[in-house]
Amino acid sequence: MTTTSRGPRAALEQVEIHDGRRWHRVCELADLVPGRGAAVLLGTEQVAVFRDRSGTVYAVANRDPFSGAQVMSRGLLGSRGPVPTLASPMYKHVFDLRDGRCLDEDAAPDGSPAVLRVWPARRATAAVSVHTEGV
Numbered sequence: 001m002t003t004t005s006r007g008p009r010a011a012l013e014q015v016e017i018h019d020g021r022r023w024h025r026v027c028e029l030a031d032l033v034p035g036r037g038a039a040v041l042l043g044t045e046q047v048a049v050f051r052d053r054s055g056t057v058y059a060v061a062n063r064d065p066f067s068g069a070q071v072m073s074r075g076l077l078g079s080r081g082p083v084p085t086l087a088s089p090m091y092k093h094v095f096d097l098r099d100g101r102c103l104d105e106d107a108a109p110d111g112s113p114a115v116l117r118v119w120p121a122r123r124a125t126a127a128v129s130v131h132t133e134g135v
Contacts, residue, residue, distance in 0.1 A: 016129065023122065023129035032057070032128065037073035037086075042132055047119065048073035049128060050097070052084060058097045059121040059130045064088045065108040072116065086116075 014025040026040045032051035039062050040047050046062035050073075062070045067090040076087040077097075084097040094103045095116050102114035120131040 016124075018122075018124070018129075021120075021131050023124070023131050025124075025127050025129050026059075027128050029057075029123055029126050029128055035077050037075060037077075039070070039073040040130075042130065045132075046070050047130060048075070048086075049121065049130065050077055050086070051128070052077055055123065056084070057121040057123055057128050058084070058086075059119040060086065060095070060097065060100055061117040063116075064090050064093075065102070065112065065114050065116065066091050066093055066105075 016023050016025070024042060026049055027038065029051065032038055032049065034051050034053045037048045037050040040049055048060050048062040050058045060072060062072045064071050066088065069090055071089050072086065074089045078085045078087060080094070080103060085094050085103065086097050087094045093105060093114070095101065096103055100116035100118040105114045108114045122129055
């Protein structure tokens with residue numbers, strides 16, 4: 001018999017209140033390999049969750065604004081000086097993980113701003129949680 005891992009999956013019923021905000025537990029910290037990402041589903045939104053080598057966690061939209069593909073969880077973590085970055089696996093555009101803006105281009109091909117949606121993410125003991133509004 002062959003079994004496959006489904007990877008991290010968000011359980012929306014696992015919600016906690018911290019600092020007056022709702023945090024959705026998306027995975028165990030051990031599920032995230034440092035330097036690599038994982039895609040989770042929050043409601044109908046695909047979210048790319050990352051843990052860098054220092055242990056900081058990030059959550060951004062999984063949709064690449066340039067290609068439209070849901071691939072950002074497969075991007076490459078890095079930095080430009082003190083700025084933590086994520087490079088898209090499609091066209092290699094680099095995004096600031098703090099605010100989601102593209103550091104290479106101001107606009108996507110359709111004219112919309114070249115920005116990834118960013119959600120606050122935090123480590124809580126051995127779990128990773130994402131703060132979402134309206135999900």
